[in-house]
Amino acid sequence: MAVTGSQRSRLRLVVVQALVFSLFATLFVRLYYLQVVGGEGYQAQAANQSVRDIVVQPQRGLIVDDQGRPLVANRTSWVISIDRNILAKLGERQRTELVRRVSVVVGEKPEAVEKRLITCGNEGSVRGSCWNGSPYQPVPVASDVHKDVALRILEQPEDYPGVVAEQQSVRAYPEPFGVNLAHVLGYLSPITEDELDAAQDADDESLNGASSVGRAGIEKQYDAWLRGLPGYRRVAVDSMGRVLGDDSTVESTPGDTLVTSIDxxxxxxxxxxxxxxxxxxxxxxxxxxxxxxxxxxxxxxxxxxxxxxxxxxxxxxxxxxxxxxxxxxxxxxxxxxxxxxxxxxxxxxxxxxxxPGSTWKPFMTAGALKNGYRTDSTLTCPSGVQIGNRVFHNHESSAIGGPVTFAKALEVSCNTFFFQIGYKYWQQYGSDEGNVDAKDPLVAEAKNFGFGSRTGIDVPGEAPGRIADRSWKRAYYDSMKDFYCGIADKPQDAETSDFVYKFAREFCVEGYAYRAGDAANFAIGQGDTIVxxxxxxxxxxxxxxxxTLFAPTVAKALVSPSGEVLRRFTxxxxxxxxxxxxxxxxxxxxxxxxxxxxxxxxxxxxxxxxxxxxxxxxxxxxxxxxxxxxxxxxxxxxxxxxxxxxxxxxxxxxxxxxxxxxxxxxxxxxxxxxxxxxEAIPGLVAPKTLPTFLDDGSILPPVKEKP
The missing domain is CATH 3.40.710.10 (DD-peptidase/beta-lactamase superfamily)
Incomplete structure (x- = not known):
């Protein structure tokens, strides 16, 4: 039987109704799943999106002198930061305008602010300007800004969405008695990518992407003690990144105080x-x-x-x-x-x-007295002495007629007296100019007093000095002969002075030779020896x-924020x-x-x-x-x-x-x-006792021990 048009229309309507019903059924099933079955999970995700972890940097430990006077302290500083998550939600024009506004109030160029917002390691990042910290934390773009700048941003949040103004602790230098002490104290700078990676590999919780670390001086040497442990704040924020309130807080732990022997x-x-x-x-x-x-x-x-x-x-x-x-x-x-x-x-x-010049002579005296000379030995102190084909002169000191002792030679700083000693040992032990193993009592005594090696002071970057003995001269010749022989092998040009050309020719042939003149100069602290x-x-x-030779020490003790002595340095x-x-x-x-x-x-x-x-x-x-x-x-x-x-x-x-x-x-x-x-130090020398640290943070000078 043929299907009429009205029946066809009715069939189509049924199909459409079935489709609509199935769509609504699917929608209701999905809503039931989202709200009932998976509701708790999605509710937690929504809460996480409105809660943000913020690292709270610890207050760095003080550095004080032997009497408890602060050499390095802390002060609060206004810091302006930008939340990159909020920045990403803005349109291109709005973002550019916000960065421009911030750059104007902090006195920077917009390009400089942009560089600070780039994560280190990403394209366009510049070492020293990029951000090394958490991607979920506002990025500091200006530090130590004036309070008026911070208040302007805080009072006009609608003009500065995602911009945070807060106070942080930074280093301060009280300068007691006007002291500078820069090279001993050192300085801080932001942590590098490599340092952060190393800290994370070592599970070092005291460092994070926003940390500053010691770069020189005792700030570097005792950085691990001074830096403290960071804390964390979980804060609730709205859709524009504005803080609604604290969710939870883990307090930071201040760094330890370093007591030094500096007065x-x-x-x-x-x-x-x-x-x-x-x-x-x-x-x-x-x-x-x-x-x-x-x-x-x-x-x-x-x-x-x-x-x-x-x-x-x-x-x-x-x-x-x-x-x-x-x-x-x-x-x-x-x-x-x-x-x-x-x-x-x-x-x-x-x-x-x-x-060192003539300050070297007491050590040479010690070497001579241990190797054949006596306290009553005498030598002449003429205006000059002939050594090889050269006359070595007294220069600053004057000639003295007749024989003189070591004591008199030290009093008047007689060079020619000590020239003769250096020459005598060279003749006795080392006239073979190429023998690097020849005995030299004066060189041995210089090393005996620790010269030519680092003292071991607890300030990083110490130089070792140099004992210009036979071994050093041979090593220097081996490292430089190609350079000087390259000059000597060519005709002298207009850019090469007569002195340099002559020196290069002599050095190329026999620059390794330890001559009598080298020994004579060594005896008075001249030549290539440096301290x-x-x-x-x-x-x-x-x-x-x-x-007794000591390793010079600046640190005296480390004291916890509560006043407990953690470690003494002897x-x-x-x-x-x-x-x-x-x-x-x-x-x-x-x-x-x-x-x-x-x-x-x-x-x-x-x-x-x-x-x-x-x-x-x-x-x-x-x-x-x-x-x-x-x-x-x-x-x-x-x-x-x-x-x-x-x-x-x-x-x-x-x-x-x-x-x-x-x-x-x-x-x-x-x-x-x-x-x-x-006396600058009460009792003449600093007491063995330490300053007293009170609960309110004040420091009392140490008590002088009774003799």
Missing amino acids: AKVQSAVERALKERMLFQRTQFDKVTGRNYVADSGAAVVLEAKTGRVVAMASQPTYDPGVWVGGISSSELERLYSEKAGTPLLSRATQGQFA TPLQLARGYAAISNGG PAKVGNVKVPKKDMEYIDESLKGVTRVGTMAWKMGGFPLDDVVVRSKTGSAEVYGKQSTGWVASYTDDYVVVMMLSQAGTGSGSVGEGVRKVWEALYGIDGEAVKPAD
Whole structure:
């Protein structure tokens, strides 16, 4: 039977109704599944989207001096951050406008803000500017901004969606007595990708992508103790990223306090004396070069003679450690590394290496007295001595008629006396110029006093100095012969001076040879031998304390935020110079003569030497193409004081007055009177006890132990 049109229409309607019913049935089944079966899971996901984890950086531990005076503290700083999750929800125009607004209020270019928003490792990231932290955390784009800027952002959230203004803890430098101490303290900078990966591999929870870590000085050496442990905040946010309230909090743990052996009052006196001498020498005329002294750099070190603890250490030029807070500009960083500015980042006390000049002679005296000479041995002190085909002159010191002893030679700093000793040993043991294994008593004694190797101070980056012996000269020849032979093998051109061409030809043929002149120069601290001021201070401390070599130490103790002493640092004995006691006493008496009647006497007039017995040795080191480096190394039974200035003239002439001022500060000397009440450190030397840390965070000075 044929199907009519009306029946067909009715059939189509039934099919459509069935389809609609099936769609609604599917929808209701799906809604039932989402709301009833899977409701709890989706509810948790929705909650997670409105809750965000924020890392709370810990307050870094304090660094204090031996009396508890803060050398490095903390202060609060306003930080502006941008939430990249909110930024991603904005349109291109809105995003660009928001970045522009933020850049205007923080005083940056929009391009600089954009660079900080890029995750390190992603395309376009710039090391030092990119973000290394959590992708779910607002990215800091400006630190240490003015409070008015932060309030503007907080009061106008509709104009700054996703922009956060909050206070964070940053480093502060209280500068007690005006101290700088930059090279000892060091500085911080943001963690690198490699450091973060290493921390994560080691399960180190104290570091995260927003951490700052120590880069130099004791900030680096004791970074693990100072940094503390971060905390975490879980906060509820709305769709625009605005914080609605705290969900939960894990408090951060502040870092530990580092108590140092530095005394701020002594440090201030040392820094002031060094800077004054440098500025003064620049006004003085150098008759040798026909111009004023350059006085381009200098250093000073004060050690406890019996322990090796560092009481003060200064370097010039220096810098303000506060420039690193909140990020350093590229122009400022370039200046810190600039040779034109004097390379301020270089610590001349531990990294600067200079020829020691005549301050070397007490160690050479010890070597001679152990190898054939006696305290009553005498030699001449002429104006010059013939060694090979060259006459070696006295230079700064004057000739003395008749025989002289070691004591007199040290008093007047007679070069020709020590030239003869170096030459004698070369003739006796090492006239074979190519024998790298030849015995050399003076070289052996220099190494005995620790020269040519690092002291082991707990400040990173220490230089080792150099003993220019036969082995060094052979190694230097092997490394440089191709270069100099390349010059010598070609005809001299216009760019090569006569001196360089002649030197290259001689070096190419016999640059390995350790000649008599090398031995003579070594005996007076000239030639290629170089030391750091710290090494020299450590050597004189060994003379003062009877022969013990210490690894100089800045850290004294680590104290928890609650005041518990976690660890004490005892200076390590790393060697003994093994010089006979009678010889050490002879050298000691000879150096007293240097202060009373020798080359340092004209700077010590009126100083109460009967009450404060200062031994000293001056030195003037010649440097090819530059003015002389001036040294004074001095000590008492309690302290060692060493000061030097590069391109500043004779030792006593350049830094003699500066060294005297340091001694006056240490012992409370006013004119010819010793006033114990004016001593920089109460009781003269720092007590073994530590400062007292109270519950309210205040610090009391240590109690002086009764004798």
